[in-house]
Amino acid sequence: MGARMSATVPSRLIVAGENTTRIWGLANRERIERLASKAGVGIKTADATALWVNQAYAFDPLWMAHAMATPRLWVMDGDRPALVRDAEAALPTAAGAAMTPPEGATIYRIGDRPVLYNRSLRKQQRPFFEPLTSGNVRRLERESYYGAYKGVTDILTKYLWPEIAFHLTRLAAALRMTPNMVTVIGAVGCVLATLFFLHGNYWAGVAVGFVFMVLDTVDGKLARCTITSSWWGNIFDHGIDLVHPPFWWLAWASGLSAWGLGYGGTTYAWVIGTILIGYVVQRLIEGWFMRRFGFHIHVWRKFDSDFRLITARRNPNMILLVGSLLFGRPDIGLILVACWTALSLLVHFWQAFAAEAQAARGRPVTSWLEN
Missing domain, CATH: 3.90.550 (Spore Coat Polysaccharide Biosynthesis Protein SpsA; Chain A)
Structure with a gap:
């Protein structure tokens, strides 16, 4: 209840x-x-x-x-x-x-x-x-930490690094660090990852990006566990989360030239265009859904919660990019990200249409987690 x-x-x-x-x-x-x-x-x-x-x-x-x-x-x-x-x-x-x-x-x-x-x-x-x-x-403390974890999130945050982030959260609390301190350290890593990608140093960028992604979990958990969340900290953390992914993908595309795998004009336009437009429109649909129905689109039905694990956000996209690196083809990785972004966008449109259709039939649109 x-x-x-x-x-x-x-x-x-x-x-x-x-x-x-x-x-x-x-x-x-x-x-x-x-x-x-x-x-x-x-x-x-x-x-x-x-x-x-x-x-x-x-x-x-x-x-x-x-x-x-x-x-x-x-x-x-x-x-x-x-x-x-x-x-x-x-x-x-x-x-x-x-x-x-x-x-x-x-x-x-x-x-x-x-x-x-x-x-x-x-x-x-x-x-x-x-x-x-x-x-x-x-x-x-462990129960408190896991209690502060989102139930609906991406596959890496949910399954790969909870334990890593737990120990880092305990360390940060012991050192009397504030969540904003952790966010600043993570932000530096985010910028460094962008620069590494820009010059084709993908493995270095992935390593630094991994640290940033884990710290992106730590700052929120530290704030909830030590009851130190703030309006500014929330804006700072979520602002970085919202803004940086397009810069990573643009930098990744620019770094391809260092591998001799740069895209031609047409390929570059449709790959980057699909990723950027898809990312922005998905976020707009999510914001519209929240205002329209009062809760996140990802917790409407169980399907929506399950799809959130793999929808085209930063962490699932990084799985595709790291996989492509293992085969020495970072160019294909970004193409896969573009294709997955387009498919995820179609799912978002379907979710929005289905919710409106349900509301038009007079049936309440509520989260399956509250039923």
Whole structure:
């Protein structure tokens, strides 16, 4: 199940109990306060409720979002409250004390590991909510990290480097690096990869590009795990993601001359034209779908989520290019990228047409992950 943000948020945060165990380098009280601050607790609200949290527990950020969307929420560990959003008169009086939720409360029991829908990460998940101790902090950090992973993404991000990125995220947290620091390092790698491609140094570009692509995962996970995401950081990270792929493909095409495999005028025009136009139009369709129906095109039906693994974005395209390098034909690799971009664009047009047709028949267009 899932819930949207309610119109009001609790008027204040109450953190109960004590806990000296740190998670992602943060004291648990600080982590809870960051989560509450991101959710807007106590900021410009007239809500008569408060948010009460027992800091003996650590929980996935999705629980905070769910608390914001669920008035009179009681999250229970047996007969002990762990997180409560309710009128102040009904709140627990002490951490660890047994208490019966009042009549009409929405009750979750952490032992049941309920399924919630994470709209921002496009997935159904069983968010963790457990006692935080020195004996389980490493496991909870791992759960926190994987909980921050998008459920619908490309094949490399989903299957190839989650473990690599996990250890790098832990290292960055231990070094007190901010997500923006990681993004800057990645951006330097992105530019270097472009320059290597431009001069036909493809293997060097692929190596540096691989580092950039992994760091592109690390910065987002670091932000979510340490609760340090920001408006500017989001714009910076996503802006680089959105802008750089066309420059990689243009640089790749220019580097072909160093291999004696440069395209003629006509071939260059249709290959680069197809890639650039296809990339832009696919992005426009995705943006239109989001505004039209309120969710990502990739989470409409299961087919759409599965196709996102391989659709013509940077990472799947790099698989084609690296494969062509193994055979010494980077020129063919870019032609394959152009063909795959055209096919992916056709799929996007079909997705948009099918959604409009369904809406025209009076049938709601909703994500299969929320059903």
